[in-house]
Amino acid sequence: MVQQQRAAVTRAQIVRGAAEMFDRSGFEGASLVEILEAAGMTKGALYFHFRSKKDLARHIIAEQHRISISAVQAIAAQEASAIEQIVMLCHEMARQIVQDPIVRAGIRITLELSADDRGPAGPYLDWIAACQGLAARAVAEGDLVETIDPPTFARFVIGAFTGVQTVSQVLTHRVDLEQRVDEMWGFLLPGIMPTTRHSGMMRIRAARTDVPVTRTARP
Amino acid sequence: MVQQQRAAVTRAQIVRGAAEMFDRSGFEGASLVEILEAAGMTKGALYFHFRSKKDLARHIIAEQHRISISAVQAIAAQEASAIEQIVMLCHEMARQIVQDPIVRAGIRITLELSADDRGPAGPYLDWIAACQGLAARAVAEGDLVETIDPPTFARFVIGAFTGVQTVSQVLTHRVDLEQRVDEMWGFLLPGIMPTTRHSGMMRIRAARTDVPVTRTARP
Numbered sequence: 001m002v003q004q005q006r007a008a009v010t011r012a013q014i015v016r017g018a019a020e021m022f023d024r025s026g027f028e029g030a031s032l033v034e035i036l037e038a039a040g041m042t043k044g045a046l047y048f049h050f051r052s053k054k055d056l057a058r059h060i061i062a063e064q065h066r067i068s069i070s071a072v073q074a075i076a077a078q079e080a081s082a083i084e085q086i087v088m089l090c091h092e093m094a095r096q097i098v099q100d101p102i103v104r105a106g107i108r109i110t111l112e113l114s115a116d117d118r119g120p121a122g123p124y125l126d127w128i129a130a131c132q133g134l135a136a137r138a139v140a141e142g143d144l145v146e147t148i149d150p151p152t153f154a155r156f157v158i159g160a161f162t163g164v165q166t167v168s169q170v171l172t173h174r175v176d177l178e179q180r181v182d183e184m185w186g187f188l189l190p191g192i193m194p195t196t197r198h199s200g201m202m203r204i205r206a207a208r209t210d211v212p213v214t215r216t217a218r219p
Numbered sequence: 220m221v222q223q224q225r226a227a228v229t230r231a232q233i234v235r236g237a238a239e240m241f242d243r244s245g246f247e248g249a250s251l252v253e254i255l256e257a258a259g260m261t262k263g264a265l266y267f268h269f270r271s272k273k274d275l276a277r278h279i280i281a282e283q284h285r286i287s288i289s290a291v292q293a294i295a296a297q298e299a300s301a302i303e304q305i306v307m308l309c310h311e312m313a314r315q316i317v318q319d320p321i322v323r324a325g326i327r328i329t330l331e332l333s334a335d336d337r338g339p340a341g342p343y344l345d346w347i348a349a350c351q352g353l354a355a356r357a358v359a360e361g362d363l364v365e366t367i368d369p370p371t372f373a374r375f376v377i378g379a380f381t382g383v384q385t386v387s388q389v390l391t392h393r394v395d396l397e398q399r400v401d402e403m404w405g406f407l408l409p410g411i412m413p414t415t416r417h418s419g420m421m422r423i424r425a426a427r428t429d430v431p432v433t434r435t436a437r438p
Contacts, residue, residue, distance in 0.1 A: 029247050111331075153406065156406055188406065191410025
């Protein structure tokens with residue numbers, strides 16, 4: 001039992017060390033030797049848990065997926081309209097990127113691998129699916145104009161967020177990310193909400209959640 | 220003179236071979252040996268023109284910059300309102316990405332290097348600057364609501380475009396990029412244009428340019 005706990009701790013340490021290195025140097029740039037140094041581990045310990053650097057990368061992307069899904073569930077549990085939950089979703093994605101090295105590493109690896117045929121679509125599809133469900137509800141609730149197609153809108157929102165965070169990273173190391181996401185909704189809301197609902201626009205734009213999301217690699 | 224021309228051709232061949240490799244395998248993934256094979260060159264020829272792989276990457280990013288600037292100038296020369304030129308700009312960025320391996324390689328290298336401190340902001344700043352000038356004109360022309368801040372709007376448009384193309388790449392290898400950019404303007408225009416101008420919205424959304432842009436690496 002103690003041994004199982006120790007193995008779980010070791011595993012989590014390796015994942016965190018790998019996330020730090022992938023976040024800093026990218027998938028191709030990060031070497032296994034550096035990952036071992038960052039995690040304070042031996043090669044034997046690493047190979048006991050993971051088959052290869054690619055295997056580690058896959059695990060980090062899966063872990064990011066798990067974090068995303070818990071955030072989506074936490075937001076769905078909020079007492080808020082669907083359009084508010086979409087705004088919350090974008091700010092929660094921003095918060096995770098700024099605060100969680102596993103999420104940052106997952107995004108960097110995903111972006112790097114996205115540029116060629118090996119690109120994992122999973123992380124995008126998670127957020128698009130969550131946003132699509134909320135968009136359909138927001139149309140039904142009358143907060144999105146009824147001509148909006150939820151899948152098309154969801155793909156655009158996740159795309160726009162993805163690029164807003166990329167540009168924020170390049171220009172300010174994501175220091176201004178929360179403000180940029182807020183501005184994105186400032187440009188979008190007037191065009192996607194029926195004018196009869198515009199009186200609630202500032203409240204919707206200000207929607208945030210601070211529901212805690214599990215962030216440890218393993219229990 | 221003949222020798223100079225031959226050197227220019229060799230140089231352009233190396234740049235194109237490198238662009239193909241960077242586009243396919245990324246900066247870290249592309250090896251000099253593969254670049255030489257793709258270009259059909261010897262190591263000596265490469266080192267006569269470029270100091271290192273990094274030097275080649277810098278050259279491709281500079282070349283992408285040159286291509287961007289000529290597109291911006293070609294669009295500025297069009298007989299079109301500023302808001303139409305902003306729409307044209309986004310579609311021209313999309314066209315370049317789909318058609319030009321040097322632009323694709325430049326974007327991939329930029330994205331990869333953006334994820335850490337070495338990230339070159341240049342390509343983003345080019346487009347943001349162009350878009351900002353047009354946005355200021357569009358406000359003056361009454362096609363953008365007067366509360367819009369041109370620098371903030373320009374940064375958002377280039378950010379949103381960047382992510383829309385990333386998601387299009389991951390989900391469809393950019394086959395749907397033109398349609399996705401058109402949808403982006405479908406969501407944006409109703410909220411950023413004064414309602415008194417909404418009658419011209421479909422014409423603005425349909426604005427395109429087919430001005431040819433120089434695409435060869437060197438004269």
